[in-house]
Amino acid sequence: MAAPVRVRMAPSPTGALHVGGVRTALFNWLFARHVGGEFLVRIENTDTSREVQGAVEHALDSLAWLGLDWDRPPTFQLDRIDDCAELAQRLVAEDRAYEDEGAIRYRMPDEGVTAWDDVVKGRIEFPNEELEDLVLVRSDGRPTYNFASPMEDVWDGITHVIRGDDHISNTPKQINLIQAVGADLPVYAHVPNVLATDGKKLSKRHRATGVDELRAAGYLAPALLNFLALLGWAPDGETTLMSRAELIERFDLDRVIKSAAAFDYDKLDWLNGVYLRALPPAEYADALVEYLRTLGNDWPEERIREAAPLVQDKIGRLGEFLAFAGFLFHEVEPDPDLLDRRILEAAAAALEQLEPFEPEPIETALKALCERLELKPRQAFAPIRVAVTGSKVSPGLYESLALLGRGESVARLRRGAAAAAA
RNA sequence: GCCCCCAUCGACUAGCGGCCUAGGUCACCACCCUUUCAAGGUGGCUGCACGGGUUCGAAUCCCGUUGGGGGCACCA
Numbered sequence A: 001m002a003a004p005v006r007v008r009m010a011p012s013p014t015g016a017l018h019v020g021g022v023r024t025a026l027f028n029w030l031f032a033r034h035v036g037g038e039f040l041v042r043i044e045n046t047d048t049s050r051e052v053q054g055a056v057e058h059a060l061d062s063l064a065w066l067g068l069d070w071d072r073p074p075t076f077q078l079d080r081i082d083d084c085a086e087l088a089q090r091l092v093a094e095d096r097a098y099e100d101e102g103a104i105r106y107r108m109p110d111e112g113v114t115a116w117d118d119v120v121k122g123r124i125e126f127p128n129e130e131l132e133d134l135v136l137v138r139s140d141g142r143p144t145y146n147f148a149s150p151m152e153d154v155w156d157g158i159t160h161v162i163r164g165d166d167h168i169s170n171t172p173k174q175i176n177l178i179q180a181v182g183a184d185l186p187v188y189a190h191v192p193n194v195l196a197t198d199g200k201k202l203s204k205r206h207r208a209t210g211v212d213e214l215r216a217a218g219y220l221a222p223a224l225l226n227f228l229a230l231l232g233w234a235p236d237g238e239t240t241l242m243s244r245a246e247l248i249e250r251f252d253l254d255r256v257i258k259s260a261a262a263f264d265y266d267k268l269d270w271l272n273g274v275y276l277r278a279l280p281p282a283e284y285a286d287a288l289v290e291y292l293r294t295l296g297n298d299w300p301e302e303r304i305r306e307a308a309p310l311v312q313d314k315i316g317r318l319g320e321f322l323a324f325a326g327f328l329f330h331e332v333e334p335d336p337d338l339l340d341r342r343i344l345e346a347a348a349a350a351l352e353q354l355e356p357f358e359p360e361p362i363e364t365a366l367k368a369l370c371e372r373l374e375l376k377p378r379q380a381f382a383p384i385r386v387a388v389t390g391s392k393v394s395p396g397l398y399e400s401l402a403l404l405g406r407g408e409s410v411a412r413l414r415r416g417a418a419a420a421a422a
Numbered sequence B: 001g002c003c004c005c006c007a008u009c010g011a012c013u014a015g016c017g018g019c020c021u022a023g024g025u026c027a028c029c030a031c032c033c034u035u036u037c038a039a040g041g042u043g044g045c046u047g048c049a050c051g052g053g054u055u056c057g058a059a060u061c062c063c064g065u066u067g068g069g070g071g072c073a074c075c076a
Helices: A019-035 A055-066 A077-093 A145-155 A165-180 A211-216 A221-229 A244-250 A265-278 A281-294 A301-311 A318-328 A341-352 A359-373 A377-389 A397-404 A406-419
Strands: A006-009 A038-043 A097-100 A103-106 A113-118 A122-127 A134-137 A160-164 A187-191
Touching: A006 A019, A006 A160, A019 A038, A019 A055, A019 A160, A019 A187, A019 A211, A019 A221, A019 A244, A038 A055, A055 A211, A055 A221, A077 A097, A077 A103, A077 A134, A077 A145, A103 A165, A113 A165, A113 A187, A122 A165, A134 A145, A134 A165, A145 A165, A160 A165, A165 A187, A211 A221, A221 A244, A221 A265, A281 A301, A281 A318, A301 A318, A301 A397, A318 A397, A341 A359, A341 A377, A341 A406, A359 A377, A359 A397, A377 A397, A377 A406, A397 A406
Parallel strands: A006 A038, A160 A187
Antiparallel strands: A097 A103, A103 A134, A113 A122
């Protein structure tokens, strides 16, 4: 009977969780869930000098938000410092390793090749003469990554190592170490990296790359997951929309692409919009309220819920709500050049006594106004929109006016009339 | 410099020797719809990096070139 599948993601606590790292985590998680295996989280913190305060909590929070749940409490590489030291001593006793200026080095083979069959890249071979004697334990006693990582994989019973392909050149070193302790080799799957749209390595210079930033911009976790899954993997040539369940159902390591993929924000925006529009109105309002709260926004919840239907079909990211519907929550400062005294005064007069003050009667009244003024709707509505919303772009005009209320709407129209440049 | 990986439209990809005059999605362009912006509908533009092989036949296999990426740490 084959050992149960167990995979892990192993972030180092040196900063916020990056989309590239999350994509790799996602592949691990999808694979584990697909085959009914376990997904573990291990913090690789052997380099204490680079550790960033709060990075661990931050990373776990991002994973949790995405719904990438782990099956055991996260472990810390540094906790195995004694096990590593003990093992290193054993290797020295066996003369497979030796001391060197206080550090312990492993004797890598000088001849032949170290090879493995990578699930995504195919067979990879490294000439052993390229491998230099690896430092296992630093002179201060801390194990190095290339020693601790493969040993932990052995101790934790990791069956599949799914990681970025920047680790390919580490793999032969780790394979030799694992063989040195007589353990079985895991299956390796080196997935391609995620690049920026310009083909360069993704970094802070290119827009948001941290999961926290994407979340703050108003992307939905399921949309982000869907998008990330498609970066380097596709179930076929047609399917683009997949729920979490479908992703799990269809994910297959064998279909992971070999080449690097660029992170396309336009496509993410489109996909997020699809998810946003597909949400039932009540859930959409919930998501919006929740989003604004995590942002620290204190606009009244009831008002947000009332505004939600006006924007659902219009915005692709929840973050756009602030600019798009902000006029419902605060005063506006319209550009005088875009206002028109005659139209605004007429509009104020037409709406002043309107009863009930609802979208349909408002539409009827404004259309009648257009005829009286002998103007096309697009001409007459422009200054009205600007006066009321402060912008040339807004949710539907009738709905916006109705929600704003007669008093405030008329007041803004009058103020606009007074401020009009011409 | 040495080692390793990669190479289909601007982007993500389908394709695993004939079904490909290369399909889908995003972006882009045009038109339609329309109170703005979106959304939606219709149509369109654009691609197998290059050069050699192998084969009756190559985007698909092999070799080379070029280009991109990663590594060569007491970083991960």
